[in-house]
Amino acid sequence: xxxxxxxxxxxxxxxxxxxxxxxxxxxxxxxxxxxxxxxxxxxxxxxxxxxxxxxxxxxxxxxxxxxxxxxxxxxxxxxxxxxxxxxxxxxxxxxxxxxxxxxxxxxxxxxxxxxxxxxxxxxxxxxxxxxxxxxxxxxxxxxxxxxxxxxxxxxxxxxxxxxxxxxxxxxxxxxxxxxxxxxxxxxxxxxxxxxxxxxxxxxxxxxxxxxxxxxxxxxxxxxxxxxxxxxxxxxxxxxxxxxxxxxxxxxxxxxxxxxxxxxxxxxxxxxxxxxxxxxxxxxxxxxxxxxxxxxxxxxxxxxxxxxxxxxxxxxxxxxxxxxxxxxxxxxxxxxxxxxxxx
Numbered sequence: 001x002x003x004x005x006x007x008x009x010x011x012x013x014x015x016x017x018x019x020x021x022x023x024x025x026x027x028x029x030x031x032x033x034x035x036x037x038x039x040x041x042x043x044x045x046x047x048x049x050x051x052x053x054x055x056x057x058x059x060x061x062x063x064x065x066x067x068x069x070x071x072x073x074x075x076x077x078x079x080x081x082x083x084x085x086x087x088x089x090x091x092x093x094x095x096x097x098x099x100x101x102x103x104x105x106x107x108x109x110x111x112x113x114x115x116x117x118x119x120x121x122x123x124x125x126x127x128x129x130x131x132x133x134x135x136x137x138x139x140x141x142x143x144x145x146x147x148x149x150x151x152x153x154x155x156x157x158x159x160x161x162x163x164x165x166x167x168x169x170x171x172x173x174x175x176x177x178x179x180x181x182x183x184x185x186x187x188x189x190x191x192x193x194x195x196x197x198x199x200x201x202x203x204x205x206x207x208x209x210x211x212x213x214x215x216x217x218x219x220x221x222x223x224x225x226x227x228x229x230x231x232x233x234x235x236x237x238x239x240x241x242x243x244x245x246x247x248x249x250x251x252x253x254x255x256x257x258x259x260x261x262x263x264x265x266x267x268x269x270x271x272x273x274x275x276x277x278x279x280x281x282x283x284x285x286x287x288x289x290x291x292x293x294x295x296x297x298x299x300x301x302x303x304x305x306x307x308x309x310x311x312x313x314x315x316x317x318x319x320x321x322x323x324x325x326x327x328x329x330x331x332x333x334x335x336x337x338x339x340x341x342x
Contacts, residue, residue, distance in 0.1 A: 023314060056073040076126075085227075088161070122157045244265045
């Protein structure tokens with residue numbers, strides 16, 4: 001009789017585990033990304049790397065791992081690829097440096113961590129998580145963030161690790177034009193004191209991010225970026241700002257953003273999506289459409305987000321011509337896309 005009870009208990013447990021939903025979504029930047037600007041080889045290269053990132057994060061979830069671990073695993077793949085503007089592929093500042101930002105948030109307890117303007121930390125997303133879990137703070141910046149990272153044993157590298165010819169050439173082009181370029185490649189020019197700020201017509205907001213739901217029902221979000229090509233004065237965008245570029249709350253959703261950071265900060269984009277769900281009862285899709293496709297557009301902000309709710313629903317709205325993106329669910333559903341028509 002005892003064996004029979006144990007058998008049925010295991011059978012029931014297995015059945016419940018099989019019903020647990022888990023999923024994740026990723027992005028690798030948004031902007032003027034169109035088919036006519038990309039060769040078949042380049043498209044394949046991006047899609048292959050996006051798939052690798054998705055699979056890395058999914059493998060964690062499939063084994064019962066946490067949403068936080070899945071977010072880190074997926075972002076690691078993109079941070080280590082020169083294709084994306086994060087860590088290894090980070091763009092250069094006006095002074096010819098790589099200055100990186102990242103943040104992560106746990107939807108279970110609303111804990112969060114972030115780093116900004118770091119130059120020697122190999123994985124900024126790891127540093128953000130360390131700030132969350134091993135310090136009393138939410139955001140550390142510059143030398144302080146690096147001192148903290150060294151103290152706890154994170155991998156540090158020489159700045160040459162982040163150098164790529166492609167990003168260096170983008171900086172030289174930007175310097176010749178005396179303007180800021182978001183990632184690489186003209187839209188509008190606005191006079192700000194003695195500094196000309198312009199968003200290129202052929203631009204890409206190069207940020208990477210991941211949102212995930214694990215089998216325990218916990219949500220997490222993370223974002224990592226190299227910022228703007230030719231940025232000055234230690235400029236920091238939305239990526240390390242909790243509520244702007246990253247947000248997660250088990251009661252609503254997890255969000256990671258990519259776009260014109262100043263607008264995302266002013267609009268508190270990631271949190272606004274969550275707030276619309278919490279206070280107005282909007283669905284994930286309704287909230288995302290309201291914020292990204294209406295509010296941001298009205299305010300002149302370009303970009304997009306990836307988002308997931310506690311039921312595993314995924315929404316990836318963007319108001320640009322393209323966004324590197326993808327998702328994978330425990331139901332077997334998977335998608336990788338680049339262009340707006342995908």
